[in-house]
Amino acid sequence: MFEKLTSKFFGLDDEGWMRHANPWSGWMRVPCLVLLVAAFWSRVWLGWYSAIPIAAILLWTYFSPRIFPKPKSTQNWASKAVLGSNAPSNHVHLQRRQRDGKAAFAKFSH
Template identity: 40%
Template sequence: MKATDVVAGAHGMTDDAWRRHANPWSVWTRFAAIPAFELAAWSRDWIGWWSLTGVGVVLIWLFWLNVRIFGPVEPTSWAAKGIYGEKLHVDGKAPAAHKVVLNVLIAVGLVGFVLIAWGLVALAVWQVLLGTVMVVMAQLWRIDRYGLLFEQQRLLD
């Protein structure tokens, strides 16, 4: 089983969930969840174990509610085309040239995620900020690349 299948399965990504996730509101609120998660985790210094409530809310938002709450959309916006392209990648329909770039961007995002985790554990603001920039930039670039993949596939069909 591929890592993309595991992630898609964890989010319950049916075809309908993919169309809902392509809604720009879904895409942009997932970006907004990054600092919300960081703040919730950081708040342990102020409110102790109650911080887990905020962390839990953000995780429920990211892994379950976000891909279900917004209406399905057609691939007409930049964000929607990117998510439709991501589905092509998950389904194994991405050409090798796309896979290389996407894997590099995934690696950059993972390094950013590790920096965020390190910064949140150590309460080190610079690691959190650098990690956040890396995650957001890699994700934006991935969405753009997925959009290109979608457009190329649409021309072939």
């Protein structure tokens, strides 16, 4: 359920996941959590100005899967990790398609 909501929020269809599987996209998102925590932590010194790095990191997290092209190959660690994170939602989708396909086949086989 959570995977479906995040995919819907980020607008990642199959094309979006392939673009996100670009190693540059994956590696550029690795420091986001640390930077986000540092930005929240810096609110003590920066006050409301800490909203600037927070907004920048959140925008980068949202737009990162969209700005990189599809990878030439997915035979690398970063691409496999990104595509593997999509596997649970793909598994449910494939099960549903398989079930629907069996039902359609049963309907026409009689």
